[in-house]
Amino acid sequence: MPASPLLRLCAAIFAALFLAAAVFAQAKKEESAADPFDAWKTNLTNLTRLSQKTVKDFTAKTETEKTNDFTALGKLVADKDKKLPPAVRYVAVLTIGQLNEKDAPSPQPPVPYSPSITYLTEQYKKKNTPDYVKYGALLGLVRCAYSNIEPPQKRSIQKLFLDILAKKPVENDDEVADWWQQTALEGLSGLKMYSQEVADAVLAIMKDEDRSLEIRSKAAKVFGDLDYKDTKFDGKKIVESLQTFVQSVWETELKKIDESPGEQKKKLDEERTLKTKNKTPEQRRKEREESEAEFTALPKDQQLLIEEVITESKMALQCVLYAVTCDEKDFTSGLIGAFPAEAPERDKLSGTITKIQTIFKTFDEGTSGKDKKKASSTGTSSARSNRDEREQGGGAGRAAAKTDEKKTFKINLVQLKKILAVKPQEAKDAAEEEEDAEN
Numbered sequence: 001m002p003a004s005p006l007l008r009l010c011a012a013i014f015a016a017l018f019l020a021a022a023v024f025a026q027a028k029k030e031e032s033a034a035d036p037f038d039a040w041k042t043n044l045t046n047l048t049r050l051s052q053k054t055v056k057d058f059t060a061k062t063e064t065e066k067t068n069d070f071t072a073l074g075k076l077v078a079d080k081d082k083k084l085p086p087a088v089r090y091v092a093v094l095t096i097g098q099l100n101e102k103d104a105p106s107p108q109p110p111v112p113y114s115p116s117i118t119y120l121t122e123q124y125k126k127k128n129t130p131d132y133v134k135y136g137a138l139l140g141l142v143r144c145a146y147s148n149i150e151p152p153q154k155r156s157i158q159k160l161f162l163d164i165l166a167k168k169p170v171e172n173d174d175e176v177a178d179w180w181q182q183t184a185l186e187g188l189s190g191l192k193m194y195s196q197e198v199a200d201a202v203l204a205i206m207k208d209e210d211r212s213l214e215i216r217s218k219a220a221k222v223f224g225d226l227d228y229k230d231t232k233f234d235g236k237k238i239v240e241s242l243q244t245f246v247q248s249v250w251e252t253e254l255k256k257i258d259e260s261p262g263e264q265k266k267k268l269d270e271e272r273t274l275k276t277k278n279k280t281p282e283q284r285r286k287e288r289e290e291s292e293a294e295f296t297a298l299p300k301d302q303q304l305l306i307e308e309v310i311t312e313s314k315m316a317l318q319c320v321l322y323a324v325t326c327d328e329k330d331f332t333s334g335l336i337g338a339f340p341a342e343a344p345e346r347d348k349l350s351g352t353i354t355k356i357q358t359i360f361k362t363f364d365e366g367t368s369g370k371d372k373k374k375a376s377s378t379g380t381s382s383a384r385s386n387r388d389e390r391e392q393g394g395g396a397g398r399a400a401a402k403t404d405e406k407k408t409f410k411i412n413l414v415q416l417k418k419i420l421a422v423k424p425q426e427a428k429d430a431a432e433e434e435e436d437a438e439n
Contacts, residue, residue, distance in 0.1 A: 037072045040088055047087060051095040058099050058113070070099070070115060077123070077133060090136050093123065097140015100147075109147045117144055117153050121160060138164075138183055145190030154191055158198070161187045165201045169211075178215040181205065185218050189225035194233065198226070203241050213252060213316055220245055221319035224326050228338035235338055239345045242320065242335070246352060249316045253309045310363055317356045324349045 040050055058069060076084065076092035097120055099113035123129055123137040141157050149157075164184040169177030185205075188198060205211060206219040223238060325334040336349045 037069075037076060037092075040076060040092070041084060044085065044087060047091045051091050051098075054095055055098045055100070059101070059103050066099075066113065070096070070113065070119075074119065086130070086132055089130075090132050093120070093133050093136035094139065096120065097137065097143055104148065111148045112144045114153075116140065117149065117157070120144070121156060124160065135180070135183075138180070138187075142183060142187040142190060145187045154193060157187065158191055158193055161185075161191075162197060162201050165205060175212075178212055182215060182218050185222050189222050192225055192227045194226040194228050194231045196232070196234075199223075199238060203238065206245055207241055209248060213249070213312055216245065217316040217319035220316075220323050222323070224323040224334040228335075233338055235335065235345055238335065239348055242323065243348065243352060246317075246320055246355075249313060249320075253313050256305065256309055314360070314363065317359065321353065321356050324353055 037050075037054075040047065043050065054069065054073075058066060061069070073092050073096050077089050077096070079089055096116045099116050100110040101113045102111050104110050120137040120140045124134050124141070129137075141160065144153070145157055145161075161184040165181055167177070167181075185202070188202070202219045202222050206216050208216065220242060223242070228235075323335055325336045336346055336353075339346045339349075
């Protein structure tokens with residue numbers, strides 16, 4: 001029985017609607033494939049959440065979907081129309097640096113998305129790339145340095161890090177140079193690849209007394225992360241340079257004390273006292289002791305000076321201690337573990353460790369108040385937590401030994417000078433004598 005005209009009309013309408021729905025769905029699909037990150041351009045307050053979701057979902061996607069996401073992120077970074085806010089471009093390049101080809105079970109490092117490494121390197125090297133995009137690319141490469149990547153990729157990234165370290169800071173631009181070079185130093189720590197070229201680049205910064213104590217300390221710390229196995233390792237130069245650096249830390253901090261107004265006044269008073277002919281040596285000695293006792297009740301400026309000296313000294317010494325041995329109870333790690341047991345360099349490094357531990361102990365005994373526990377983070381836990389933070393992209397150690405809460409110091413300037421004036425071998429001998437006495 002032939003269908004009625006009404007049924008044929010209904011069938012035609014349903015067919016047309018179905019076709020229209022299919023065409024609309026295909027168009028939306030193509031639109032989504034062309035620009036799946038359209039929300040990034042308008043939803044600036046949720047950029048971090050959008051980035052985290054992109055990274056989380058990436059490993060489960062097909063290769064085509066991964067390519068589409070990677071391409072879309074690259075378009076956001078490029079911003080050919082020059083309409084996007086810098087925040088969008090910066091978060092996009094950071095997201096590219098976080099993409100993984102596949103995840104790995106903890107504690108194994110993940111495998112980064114291979115095209116992202118090439119892309120980040122190219123972005124950093126482009127002449128017209130804004131600094132905020134370059135720095136985002138550099139952070140991504142540092143993260144890749146701590147991940148599971150192939151040897152050719154490691155060598156390529158290492159060369160870029162070394163190029164950054166080789167650049168001399170321009171005048172009045174030291175802080176910016178420190179910022180970039182500290183990040184490159186973190187990258188070398190992540191790669192763990194020792195070579196003479198790496199050692200020379202790190203030593204050049206560590207030995208440069210015109211650079212800040214922070215960047216020099218971070219350079220010293222790198223030696224604790226390098227893998228010296230199966231390499232042509234000549235550690236004598238490194239050990240000597242490290243000891244020289246430690247000595248320069250003492251001299252720098254002692255100079256701050258010597259050049260402080262209070263210390264200058266104290267020196268003048270002492271000189272005036274010693275020039276008094278009518279006083280006996282015993283009277284002069286008593287006056288010097290009284291002068292020193294005055295510094296026990298420290299005025300505010302002296303408190304700030306002592307806090308600065310202790311804070312910066314501990315920051316530098318923590319980096320040196322980490323370089324010598326990542327674990328103070330295990331002398332198979334760090335720089336000391338690269339030498340055989342009978343090597344004289346091990347004895348030199350052991351003396352350096354003892355002096356640092358002695359100074360830390362004295363600092364902790366002379367610090368009281370709410371921050372005493374925080375200020376005494378001198379051992380393995382501090383080194384390990386800094387390393388863990390760095391491996392998670394946190395930039396380990398940048399806020400080391402800093403705190404906002406108030407401290408009270410029992411150490412005066414005279415005692416502080418005596419602490420910093422102790423030679424490494426003297427500290428080691430004193431520690432051994434103390435241990436023998438206890439036994």
